[in-house]
Amino acid sequence: MPDTARISVQPPIAMLAELTHRCPLACPYCSNPLEMTGREAELDTETWLRAFREAAEMGVLQLHLSGGEPVSRRDIVELAKGAREAGLYVNLITSGIGLTDARLQALEPWVDHIQLSLQGVTAAVADRIGGYTGGFERKMHVAERIGQMGFPLTLNAVMHRHNLDDLPATLDMAVRLGARRIEVACVQFQGWALKNRAMLQPSRDQVDEAKRIVARARRELKGRLAIDFVPPDYYADYPKACMGGGWGSTGLNIAPDGKVLPCHAAETIPGLTFRTIAEAGLREIWYDSAAFNAFRGTDWMPELCQTCDRRDVDFGGCRCQAMAIAGDPTATDPVCRKSPHRALVDAALEIDVVDAAEPDFVYRRL
Ligand code: SF4
Ligand code: FES
Numbered sequence: 472m473p474d475t476a477r478i479s480v481q482p483p484i485a486m487l488a489e490l491t492h493r494c495p496l497a498c499p500y501c502s503n504p505l506e507m508t509g510r511e512a513e514l515d516t517e518t519w520l521r522a523f524r525e526a527a528e529m530g531v532l533q534l535h536l537s538g539g540e541p542v543s544r545r546d547i548v549e550l551a552k553g554a555r556e557a558g559l560y561v562n563l564i565t566s567g568i569g570l571t572d573a574r575l576q577a578l579e580p581w582v583d584h585i586q587l588s589l590q591g592v593t594a595a596v597a598d599r600i601g602g603y604t605g606g607f608e609r610k611m612h613v614a615e616r617i618g619q620m621g622f623p624l625t626l627n628a629v630m631h632r633h634n635l636d637d638l639p640a641t642l643d644m645a646v647r648l649g650a651r652r653i654e655v656a657c658v659q660f661q662g663w664a665l666k667n668r669a670m671l672q673p674s675r676d677q678v679d680e681a682k683r684i685v686a687r688a689r690r691e692l693k694g695r696l697a698i699d700f701v702p703p704d705y706y707a708d709y710p711k712a713c714m715g716g717g718w719g720s721t722g723l724n725i726a727p728d729g730k731v732l733p734c735h736a737a738e739t740i741p742g743l744t745f746r747t748i749a750e751a752g753l754r755e756i757w758y759d760s761a762a763f764n765a766f767r768g769t770d771w772m773p774e775l776c777q778t779c780d781r782r783d784v785d786f787g788g789c790r791c792q793a794m795a796i797a798g799d800p801t802a803t804d805p806v807c808r809k810s811p812h813r814a815l816v817d818a819a820l821e822i823d824v825v826d827a828a829e830p831d832f833v834y835r836r837l
Contacts, residue, residue: 480758480767482530484715485722486559487537487735488519490550492727494540495568497602497834498590499667500629500658502735503539507837508727516546518749520553522725525753527557534559535586539727542569551581562586564627567613568606575616585617586654589628592640596633602834618649625652630681631671638681642688646696653696655685657703661736661791663835670832672823678706705816709781710788710804717786718766723757731756733763736791740765740800766790766800775803775810 492507514522523534534554541547542565554561563578564586587610591597597607617624626645630638638655645653657678660668673681685700692698704710714734715721724732729747732738738745743762757763769777776787788804796805796819797812805812 485533486526486531487535487724490541490544491539493543497836499832501663501835502661504662512728514729522748523554523557529754535562537564548577555581567610570613584623586625591634614648624650626650627654631658632673635673635677638684654699656701666833669823704806708808710785710806712785713789719763
């Protein structure tokens, strides 16, 4: 445990509210945990609204309403309204399924921005990935209505072996729908996605080509479409700074049952206890809980990271990835070229991309 007195903890900037794990889609790359929360254990409206007020009071600026599918909650309009009235910038992260015209209109006064997920640019690919026949057509209708109503729109395109070759068409679609930004995010193997890693892992050629396409599109679409590209971790030489600035630095998540988490996969780390928003105040959890302080600062780091010149760039990478691959949340992220566990990542790539037979997806369903 680090000496928290020596670590200057800033308030979080962003909060992800996972309102529900219910979702009409069943994407095999879902980052939700293997053990999902059923409707009966979800927080009620009042408790969410209190959490939003506490978040705003402690300095959170942006609220991401997410899931699962957040519009599966009947009280989604009330929640968005309460969040906006608390002073938060409200971003709705949605698949679009269930977002009727009437709901969009009801949300319009309270939602600042919509982030629409994209499973593919054709019905054949999108409906297969989402595990929902007809989902693509409904999503396209919603995307057009979002544009007509003037919501700022970001497309969130999760990319993998089965759709990375469609990247040019994906960027074209973002332009056509009037999106201001697209996140081209290669699958992160957390939660449910780990079950489907062998099916989803792109090849190195696909990744290299995607980098070239993104570089060219950034030049050609400058001023029209901002493109964020998240390359696949396993092909990187160094890990990303998880949660922006490392564990417990800039953001927090609240799970559907109210557990307050430093990141979406935190519950995979053994030995940490996460309190719920019903049990304690958000401020107390953020600043004082053992779980949030477990990997703050640098004291927890192995010697390799402590003495590395990238220590304040990637903060030793992702704790949950270290747990998933090396079985040790205090290890250097195994993606790092310097990590003693890097061979595990390279071996996984060999198995996934070269030798893997093509099994069916394991769809994520509650
Ligand atoms: Fe980052 Fe640690 Fe690797 Fe250095 S040794 S690059 S700090 S993960
Ligand atoms: Fe948990 Fe990266 S997802 S630290």
